[in-house]
Amino acid sequence: MTIVPVHTGLPDAVDRAVRWSPFLAMLATREPRVADAARAGRLLLDTDDLPHDLPVAVRLRRRRRALALGIALGDLAGILDLTAVTGALTRFADDALDTAIRAALTERYPDEEPRGFAAIALGKQGSGELNYSSDIDSILLFDPETLPRRAREEPEEAAVRIARRVVELLQARDGEGYVLRVDLRLRPSPEVTPIALPVNGAIAYYESQALAWERAAFIRARAAAGDLDLGRRFLAAVRPFVWRRTLDFGAVGEIRGLSARIRDHHAQGQAFGPGYDLKRGRGGIREVEFFAQIHQLIHGGRDAALRAPATRDALEELAIAGWIDVDDATALSSAYTLLRTIEHRVQMIDDRQTHRLPLAGEPLDRVAKLHGLADGAALLDLLRPHVERVGRTYDALDDRQRPALSRDPETLAPALAAAGFDPATTTQRIAAWRAGTYPALRSPPARAALEAVLPTLVEALGGAPDPDQALHRFDTMLERMPSAINIFRLLEARPGLADLLVRLLSHAPPLADELARRPALLDGLIDATALDGVGDVAALAETMRGGDVADYGARLDHVRRIVGEARFALGAQIVAGTADPLVVGAGYARVAEAAVTVLAEATVAEFARTHGRVADSELVILALGRLGGGVLTHASDLDLVYLFTGDFAAESDGAKPLGATLYYNRLASRVTAALSVATAAGPLYAVDTRLRPSGTHGPLAVTLDSFARYQREDAWTWEHMALTRARVVFGSAAARAATDAIVADVLGGNRPPRDIVAEARTMRADVARHKPPAGPIDAKLLPGGLVDLEFTVHALQLAHHTALVPDLGTAIDRLIDRRLLPPTMRAAYDLLTRLLVTMRLVAPDAAPPADATRTLVATALGLPDWSAVVASLDTARQEVAAAWSALEA
Incomplete structure (x- = not known):
């Protein structure tokens, strides 16, 4: 039992509760210990000291009654703020759901450890913001491999029976009341699927078929009860579905569309006044939540700090990151707090899951007086400025649509000429796009997305130094693209990005070519830090080591994506005029060094799977040329020399052992391939190994001793000149020190005298x-x-x-x-x-x-x-x- 110290506001809270809320008056009668303590100025929360021999259902219902009264009184007295109220309600819901799952499993399988069955909390339970009289939105999952079951009982059958018992324990009403209403309709295809889903089937659904609104729902998903390891495994598997690095403004549009449909469906509760729907009305709770979730969906794939499940936390993180205005975040957070608080007052009246203010008269006055106000008019005056501010802020997300570009050639041609284009050629090009002549434009949705962005696109292209050349390069890019829908939606949602795109097309052919191959590169430019520096080698390498990577091939693809995005952004900084080319050149080199580090690590580990490792030996990679000097261009190749430490006569310890020299020469070849071979994610770097000892006639990798001997005795002057920019980019601290010592010794004069x-x-x-x-x-x-x-x-x-x-x-x-x-x-x-x-x-x-x-x-x-x-x-x-x-x- 939790007891809050004496508080003078509690007696008044009890008086208001009993006077204005039939439900709280009933609870005060049935839970006199809580009510009497409050009259004495003490708040009791969650009476968990009930007899343990009580049936689970009874114990949960009595706990819920006492908690509901205690939380209401603490709320009305001002002891508990919204965070404390929703947190306490959520903790109880988690505990009750977990208790019900364990009880259901134990009843059927008393000799088995409860396992293999989990509840994923969505909605406000998932974010820790549960309503005073809320149902809980759950997805029930089971693992057929670990779920207990009886002989000849199929796991699917067992799971459904367990799920039904869980729901019964929580929401069936009896003389003790009920615990929680359980809503299982957020599971995939609820009209045809069982109420408990096999975990792998659920993962497959979210990876391939899920809808945009389900992505938004999973922003607040949490493993809440039952087998938590199972729940967390499921959420980790579907994380890429929720948080995508490639932005999907189509999904954002669907969320906005859902908001519009809610407004239409609940039309009677849209206008502010008596009968206003606090949750679904214009300027209500749902619009604050959607405002945060839309920005989270756009930016959370690239910034994990933005994935906060709770609405007010999300608004704060979005403001800190610069994605939303600080004043908007503050206003929305304040409005959310008040709207949720008044929503709780409405629900306290009769313990009904309602979000609508009563109609004018005594019912509305009752809610106001429960809150401590004079009457319903005072309550509306309190709410009105907050509701209006939320409505204005949310409406601003929907930029007004520009007039569509005319389809009439006689009207279109003069408009294009005025914008600076050759009207005949440009009219023909736009007509070809509209006809779907390119693969990326063959589907009706693609052409619809094109129409939506054409006004923005034509305006931006018309502002290019040479509009016709910019249009031609865009046309070339469009012709090569396998899909264009997302880039159109991105440009429609961020018109300023169209101007940067036009600068890239107008001034940087290599970047235009890369964009044609990988349109998603443009996504990265909407990040707040896209035109900043790329960070140090350690930070870049850590990013390249991350990602949802299952195997070696996936690692190669992941590094290529990160490098491609970083190099593209660095080039864009020059085109946008935001960075010194010297700084950009150093950034190119840090990106390359990080790629060498991470891909060499991955290749060494992959190679060791088959061939083991050579004891007391390791690979060392020496960078020469521009990489060694720390300044690359966009087109630079990498001059690398592969060395290894230890005894060349040693042998690896794997299933397929190799002598050290053969081992490291094959390994070096694999590293070169990892850096240079194009994968599905595109090319990376050209690697030049001709600066190794004896050039193309020598082995790809040699021992440090051989390298030292060659440099001291046989190397040409041009090789020593190249050595002046030598820098170790892969190897342990000891190996780096040994290599540096050799280089310093040779450059210091330990070499043949020459002119x-x-x-x-x-x-x-x-x-x-x-x-x-x-x-x-x-x-x-x-x-x-x-x-x-x-x-x-x-x-x-x-x-x-x-x-x-x-x-x-x-x-x-x-x-x-x-x-x-x-x-x-x-x-x-x-x-x-x-x-x-x-x-x-x-x-x-x-x-x-x-x-x-x-x-x-x-x-x-x-x-x-x-x-x-x-x-x-x-x-x-x-x-x-x-x-x-x-x-x-």
Whole structure:
């Protein structure tokens, strides 16, 4: 029994309860201990000290009576707020449901441990917000493998009998009253399915057939009673059905449609006033809940913090994340609290599961006076501003539809011309879309979604620098897409996203191509953090290790999806002008390093399943080139070297043992495939392993000792230049330290003496013959470009044994400090790198881009216009060429 300390408001609460509520007056008579304690200023809650020899049904009913009175009095006295009231009601419901399940199982199978039968709480029981006189929405599940049953009794038959007994124990009325009303209609297809479902069948349903409203219902789902492990297993299995990373604005539309149907069906309770439906009326409880759930469905797949089951908690988390206005969240939460409180008053009158205010007169006054107000008019005045605010806020979710795009060519053509399009070509294209000539547009729902978004789309495309080119790229994307419904709904729901899409189509062909292959990439751009940085390697790797992944193949797909989304978002940051290309380049490198880490871990574990592991040995992955230096472009490949520690003559301990050298060469090949082979989720990275010892003629993986010996005795100068950007990206701390020591020893001078400058000059000439500049803006290969700067830096590093850090910018700073490079080299490096990262997105052929894209490039480089870009490039190239020439001299 729970006793609350003395409270002076309790005697008045008892008086109001007895005077204005027939139900509470009856309870006060039947539960005098609770009523008398309240008159003395003490609140008793949940009298759990009843005799244990009472039948289960009797004990539960008496507990419920005492609790109902205690909670009502605590509520009316202001001792218990809404959270305390609904929490206490929910805890009792959970306990009663669990008691009923155990009793039903024990009655039929007294010698068996109760197991294999679980109740999933939905609705307000699931979220811990149960009404004062609420029924409970449950789904009853059983596991045919573990459910007790009698000889020759089918598990389905046993489960249904148990379920019927559970319902009987809880909701049958007798002289003691009842416990809870049980509603099992939220189970799949309730008109044809049994009241208890096999768990695997239920999982299959939610994975393949469930409707949008069922997704919303499962936001508040919870394993509440019975075999909790079974219930949690079920909820874990259906979690991807509820929380989807790929947004489904069609589902959101269905939830809005459900709200509209509720308004229509309960038309008499929509208008505010006497008879108003507190739950279903316009501006009522249901609209606060739907407001939160719509935003949760949109964003909760990507942000687990938004999955709060309770409505007010969800509103708070959505406001913290920036998805809803803080004032809206506060107003909706306050309205929800008051509406639910008055709903409880209405239900306290006669213990009826009703949500409607009484009609004017004495019944409405009774509710008001129970709440402590003068009359019904005062109650309506209290509620009115809250109801109106909820209605306005919820209505704002339904953006007003724009006028449909005309189907009449004679009307459409002038409108398209005014928007900046070639009217003849554009009219034909739109007519082809409407005719369903592309696979993505063949279904009627797809064409309906197209019609809804066409006004937004045409307006956004018309604002492009070259509307016809943007339209052509969108058309190409649409032609390649297997399905377009969701992207249309997304653009309709978020018109601002259409503007960003048009910028991507207008300025970044590689991103447009990726979007055509994976339209869901656009989903990621509505996240609040989409145009922020991508986080550090550890955080990225943790995300890549997550997901609903069942096997190795699924892990490859999951990592590809995460990498694809991150790279796409990074490119979009440049196009949107929200990030410095140097920062984006570093982000590309962190994403790649995380992918190497996670896929190498997964591949090592998968390989060990068959071949075991080599004792006292491990794989080490060394990054060279741009990955080693920590700055990639959108199109960069990965320069990797595979090493392994330990004895090359050792053997693995698996079912199919391999010698260490063969083991690690096969493992390295698998890692390369994991990083490079396209799966259903798309491609990842091209991997270049030609920088390994002896190049393409050598084994793919060698021991650390072999690597050290080769670098100290046989490596060419160009290999030592490559080693200046070496960085371990996979391996234990000990293996990293051992590898770093080898690299430091070789770069520090433990290598054959050579004329480094002369050999660098010869190598640069070979590069110029075999890889001429791709175009007049090739920041990498033009004379005085990045390659010349890299050769200059690496030659100085090797010749002077200094500035030996993989990051090129830091190395340049240190060489400047030692007066080995002029101070202008850092600015030249930054400009050339920014230009390279940007041009890989907007002009991969290194040709001057279109005029509008030139403005984007200038913005990315922090320059006023394209003329300044060309002038700055020329200046940087001259300065680099001078440094290179000085090195040669």
